[in-house]
Amino acid sequence: MQCSKTWIGLGALLMAALAAPAAMAQTVGFSQIGSESGWRAAETTLTRMQAEERGITLKFADAQQKQENQIKALRSFIAQDVDAILLAPVVATGWDSVLREAKEADIPVILLDRMVDAPEDLYLTAVGSDLVHEGRVAGQWLVETVGDKPCNIVELQGTTGSSPAIDRKAGFEQAIAGHENLKIIRSQTGDFTRAKGKEVMESFLKAENGGRNICALYAHNDDMAVGAIQAIKEAGLKPGQDILIVSIDAVPDIFLAMAAGEANATVELTPNMAGPAFDALEAYLKNGTVPPKFIQTESKLYTQNDDPAAVYEQKKNLGY
Amino acid sequence: MNAGIRALGRIAPQLATLAAILILVAAVFPGFFDISLANGRLYGSPIDILNRGAPVALLAIGMTLVIATRGIDLSVGAVMAISGAVAASAIAQGLGLAATLALALGAGLLCGIWNGILVAVLGIQPIVATLILMVAGRGIAQLITEGAILTFSHPGLLFIGGGTIAGLPMPVFIWIITGLLVGLIVRRTALGLLIESIGVNLRASRLAGINTKILLVAVYMASGLCAAMAGVIAAADIRGADANNAGLWLELDAILAVVIGGTSLLGGRFSILASLIGAMIIQSVNTGILLSGFPPEFNLLIKATIILIILVLQSPRMVAAFRAGRRVRKTAEAKEESAFS
Numbered sequence: 001m002q003c004s005k006t007w008i009g010l011g012a013l014l015m016a017a018l019a020a021p022a023a024m025a026q027t028v029g030f031s032q033i034g035s036e037s038g039w040r041a042a043e044t045t046l047t048r049m050q051a052e053e054r055g056i057t058l059k060f061a062d063a064q065q066k067q068e069n070q071i072k073a074l075r076s077f078i079a080q081d082v083d084a085i086l087l088a089p090v091v092a093t094g095w096d097s098v099l100r101e102a103k104e105a106d107i108p109v110i111l112l113d114r115m116v117d118a119p120e121d122l123y124l125t126a127v128g129s130d131l132v133h134e135g136r137v138a139g140q141w142l143v144e145t146v147g148d149k150p151c152n153i154v155e156l157q158g159t160t161g162s163s164p165a166i167d168r169k170a171g172f173e174q175a176i177a178g179h180e181n182l183k184i185i186r187s188q189t190g191d192f193t194r195a196k197g198k199e200v201m202e203s204f205l206k207a208e209n210g211g212r213n214i215c216a217l218y219a220h221n222d223d224m225a226v227g228a229i230q231a232i233k234e235a236g237l238k239p240g241q242d243i244l245i246v247s248i249d250a251v252p253d254i255f256l257a258m259a260a261g262e263a264n265a266t267v268e269l270t271p272n273m274a275g276p277a278f279d280a281l282e283a284y285l286k287n288g289t290v291p292p293k294f295i296q297t298e299s300k301l302y303t304q305n306d307d308p309a310a311v312y313e314q315k316k317n318l319g320y
Numbered sequence: 321m322n323a324g325i326r327a328l329g330r331i332a333p334q335l336a337t338l339a340a341i342l343i344l345v346a347a348v349f350p351g352f353f354d355i356s357l358a359n360g361r362l363y364g365s366p367i368d369i370l371n372r373g374a375p376v377a378l379l380a381i382g383m384t385l386v387i388a389t390r391g392i393d394l395s396v397g398a399v400m401a402i403s404g405a406v407a408a409s410a411i412a413q414g415l416g417l418a419a420t421l422a423l424a425l426g427a428g429l430l431c432g433i434w435n436g437i438l439v440a441v442l443g444i445q446p447i448v449a450t451l452i453l454m455v456a457g458r459g460i461a462q463l464i465t466e467g468a469i470l471t472f473s474h475p476g477l478l479f480i481g482g483g484t485i486a487g488l489p490m491p492v493f494i495w496i497i498t499g500l501l502v503g504l505i506v507r508r509t510a511l512g513l514l515i516e517s518i519g520v521n522l523r524a525s526r527l528a529g530i531n532t533k534i535l536l537v538a539v540y541m542a543s544g545l546c547a548a549m550a551g552v553i554a555a556a557d558i559r560g561a562d563a564n565n566a567g568l569w570l571e572l573d574a575i576l577a578v579v580i581g582g583t584s585l586l587g588g589r590f591s592i593l594a595s596l597i598g599a600m601i602i603q604s605v606n607t608g609i610l611l612s613g614f615p616p617e618f619n620l621l622i623k624a625t626i627i628l629i630i631l632v633l634q635s636p637r638m639v640a641a642f643r644a645g646r647r648v649r650k651t652a653e654a655k656e657e658s659a660f661s
Contacts, residue, residue, distance in 0.1 A: 035467045036467075036564065037467075037564070038467065038468045038469065041467050041468070157616055160616045160617055160619070161617075186613055187615070187616070188610060188613075188616050189616035189619065191565075193562060193565040194469070194558040194560065194562055194565075195554060195557065195558050195562065195565065195566070196565075198557065198558060199372055199610070200610055202368055202372075203365075203368070203607060203610035203611050204610075206351075206364070206365050206368065206611065207349065207611050207613065210358075210363075223469070223562075226558075227558055230482075230558065230559065234361075234482065235358070235363070236358050236359045253469070253471065319467075319468070320468060
């Protein structure tokens with residue numbers, strides 16, 4: 001009798017032990033767009049790290065910028081019966097049928113970083129950054145830093161027509177609206193690249209009295225700011241002092257510039273989209289908590305006071 | 321003396337166009353011609369044009385030779401990315417400046433040999449042959465940089481992009497000297513004539529005893545070398561090799577520079593000087609747009625419109641009409657003169 005009870009107890013324990021992993025995600029498939037930018041490489045690195053920390057086996061598929069590869073990867077994840085799928089979609093449209101297949105197989109899908117044009121019930125949630133908010137954070141920093149002093153701003157936009165360029169511009173303009181002393185005097189595209197950022201900044205400097213009319217630079221990404229910093233130095237001005245510099249992304253190189261006092265602030269577009277995604281997944285599988293349809297990542301502001309040299313050391317090995 | 325006047329006549333339309341564009345830019349942006357001396361370097365928009373135009377000018381030198389053989393080299397932008405990546409990774413591994421430059425330029429030559437063999441030996445059409453490297457080359461560059469922007473701070477390498485001699489930026493010297501050298505080599509020897517003959521009629525040239533294969537490979541190698549120099553300059557300029565963006569779409573600007581320079585895509589007669597002026601025309605338009613302060617949505621539209629006007633003015637029909645007009649006027653003048661005398 002006693003003996004059988006123990007066995008039952010053991011059996012129950014065993015059942016519980018077997019059941020527990022079912023409540024926690026064990027295997028997660030991750031379909032990544034590719035590695036077109038340093039940021040995306042860092043996102044991949046951080047997703048692997050986050051999975052490892054949580055004891056999740058990550059099945060990784062690099063789509064090399066092709067949707068058909070992503071759909072293939074998703075189908076193979078479904079066939080392998082993974083516990084969940086992370087998807088960073090390369091384009092917005094054309095996902096309905098494969099997402100439906102995942103739903104029918106009862107596999108929750110979480111979108112990373114980009115959205116899709118599909119009914120909301122086909123995915124569990126989307127983790128991403130609010131681009132308008134990023135621009136707003138950058139603008140607020142400048143408003144607070146400048147105070148009441150008049151300040152002429154030049155803006156290096158991203159690729160014309162791209163959503164980060166449109167949204168980061170809009171957010172920044174919202175933040176400085178109502179502050180008459182802050183004016184955007186020149187705005188031109190730098191195509192998100194260092195070379196164009198430098199070339200366009202050179203022309204800004206020439207056009208604005210050798211740069212003496214310019215009080216601040218707002219760049220839609222750090223790479224353009226890094227290029228612009230070189231142009232400002234070559235013009236004989238001190239970036240970070242003569243011209244304040246605020247940009248977005250928080251890539252490692254901007255922290256080097258900040259440590260050298262040549263850049264003032266950057267707003268982080270965190271590559272850690274997987275952390276919040278895994279948190280939401282865990283809560284969903286454990287307690288059935290349905291997350292909101294969009295989880296906004298933090299747009300953290302870094303300034304020279306945040307020990308940029310140390311942040312650089314943290315970030316430099318993430319694959320940026 | 322006569323030859324000099326003839327050469328000037330050849331580039332007169334390009335010079336006129338360049339002057340017109342510079343005047344146009346100066347009208348939109350007063351202060352355009354202001355040049356000052358700051359920190360021992362000349363500082364002003366005309367200097368920017370000479371400096372920023374360096375990559376396209378270098379590409380245009382090689383492209384002119386290739387186009388003269390009735391070929392085309394679409395891979396130059398990707399070759400720029402490769403040589404920049406090679407230079408950055410070589411210097412990062414502690415190689416000296418000479419070795420780094422040798423490797424970077426060697427990479428360009430190698431790319432040129434590859435293109436040349438595809439075209440000259442295997443007989444693949446140049447546009448297709450070089451398209452292969454245009455696509456694959458950027459991938460090779462990304463492999464070298466491992467997808468990141470490979471930064472460096474070697475003063476010697478940086479000097480190539482940002483250093484100055486007598487106040488003028490180094491890239492300006494590089495493209496002008498390269499242009500002069502190549503111009504002298506092709507015009508003071510029979511080389512230029514041989515290249516033109518390949519473009520006019522490959523078979524006839526071969527039958528006439530020209531080693532067309534070697535010459536074709538050499539022409540693509542020259543293009544690769546020019547692209548490699550442009551790549552090193554572009555990388556040194558931003559203190560890093562950006563495999564994704566270095567030289568992106570510059571092959572098209574280079575081809576445009578050659579076309580504006582009046583060299584026919586059908587091969588044959590070419591002028592390196594005219595192509596270089598073509599490159600400066602393109603850069604003047606670019607810099608002018610940046611200085612003008614128009615919203616960026618108009619950039620491409622303005623550029624396209626100006627290029628269209630230039631090409632229409634240079635089109636055979638327009639040139640013929642212009643010449644005819646001048647001849648009519650001349651004969652009319654001559655008649656008047658004879659009537660008076």
